[in-house]
Amino acid sequence: MSSRAFASDNQAGVHPTVMNRMALAAEGFASAYGNDALTRQVEAQLSERFETDCSVFLVGTGTAANALALSALCPPHGAVLCHREAHIVNDECTAPEFFTGGARQVSVPGEWGKPDLAGLEYRMEQLTFRGVHSVKPSVLSLSNATEMGTIYGPGELARYGSFCRRHGLALHVDGARFANALASQAMSAAELSWKQGVDVLTLGATKGGAMAAEAVIFFNRDLAEDFGFKRKRGGHLWSKHRLLAAQFEGWLSDGLWLELARQANQLARNLADGLAEVPGISISIPVEANMVFPILPAAMAAALRDEGFEFYDWPTQPGMVRLVTSFATEEASVEDLIARARHHAE
Template sequence: MANFGSDNASGVHPKIIEAMALSASGMAPAYGVDELTKSVEQRLASLFETDVTALLVGTGTAANCIGLATFCSPFGGIFAHAESHIANDESTAPELYTGGARQFTVGGDDAKPNLEELVQKIDVSGARGVHSVEPAVIAISNLTELGARFSPDEIAAYSELAKSLGMKLFIDGARFANAVAGESDSPADLTWRAGVDALSFGATKNGAMAAEAIVFFNKSAAVNAERIRKRGGHLWSKHRFLAAQFDAFLDDDLWLANARHANQMGQSLKSQLQAIPGIEFASVSEANELFVRMPKAQAEALWECGHAFHEWPSLEGTYRLVTSFTTEQAEVDAFCADLRALATDG
């Protein structure tokens, strides 16, 4: 049976497990001053084709919130899409790490913030000077929370707005690998060349056990990030095991191979679903996340067959299907065969 519940439900790639095991012997300096961590930061600089400050952490929440807190004061404002992970799935961690900053949300197709709404929201939120918040960060996700991909030109439009207002642009890149794997744009094209200040570069959903990198393209702006990480409890003492995961993740472009496979499985699933009567899509679904509209009875029947996926709370009658680096074509085919039979019987 197919498990399309989440790419977080996937296992750890054997090469990453092997790298962690190889790092387990002997002694190494603690708290991120080991040679492997230094090497990984240099490898990330090479990947992004520019000098970076890269901090490794064990969770996506830490990566996002430490990144945001670096740019946003307690009296600041963070602006994102209403569907964004930052606004909906980080509990109050952004408020905790920033010391009380306020979040504002706007609409927009495929979970991409509408620029006109963004301008209006920022203008209104800061209109009363000291009595208002100080607009600090525009946050977008690539992939978006509804599975869409941003182009470099789209990202640049947000950057231009942010820079014109003295704000920073942050990308939640939990599925950044899937965004890169989907087109020919490089990691640099989708970040600093388009004006991005910082990115949370996710590995956990894409083959790692627990590893995310906060990549700062403006090194001077990252001056407080290390202290925020320490204060927040995310500076690992045995830091080499975070670095080992990223070292293997980057070797031979494993990160891209894993993401390409997940995307290919997602698009294979999409192609088959498009041919089934009554199935509709709630978003463009350009990579490994699909948002599918189907009758509730069909969804329940698929669950009874043993398939795993989730109803999406903010879109009525919509179900999220997520493929991963471990998804097999046989799972895609079995799911679609069962749904096809249900659609025919109905």
């Protein structure tokens, strides 16, 4: 039977290319703590992919990447502005507050996972008129793709970048699914990052085919001055660092990262198209990456779970669930879910 795992792209395993690169890197000896040739190669790969010299730091989890990145951008008395559905607010167990030394996260509503610019302006006014009696707005954090599966295009990012420059904020992008966002648009990685004012990107490979590999990429290299110390002090500097680098080397080579993301995105669109034709199911959020947010009748959701389908409830709207495809999802699994949903609608 095909897999019925649609809860998260973290449920997928490791792509064979990435695993093979890790096996090769595990042979013999190499300098530790990132002082190896493979790490230098990955740094060069990322600078090439993003068409600029950047400072790159590899870690093993997305939470570490985001929290450490924000610690370089925001002081303890500062504030991180973000959407109210942001991963850093809801799914990182106050790690950003911990690593920043107590900075506050200030959430803003907005459609489809994107903070409303007028709402951001209002928040800035709220936070600044009290002076030292309030927090100092320091960072705007966006997610691309968003937690609602939508994506930012370069024009949108440029508007947020302009907002940040006007208010003296750093711009951070949580790119756990950056490959999915990029793969759905005909443009370069540079056009979707630093060319629009992004200072720091946390680029996730884990969801896209790696075992455990995330990169904190500083396009504004001045902000990276003490980051090596922050990573070490936080316990996220791997001694056998080449095994982190090997994952990125395999994932980035020959366009694999975008190929796998396109595959996951297409399967999500196929899934959405099929479910939209099932009586009783509605889909109101655009499907732009590898996530689908249908509203299911309660009896149908329960029956699908009884049959072994795995997915999360998503309480943005009553009856909404989240379905996620990955590089390892098979077309047969998508067809299976659509067929069973249609069966339970009858």
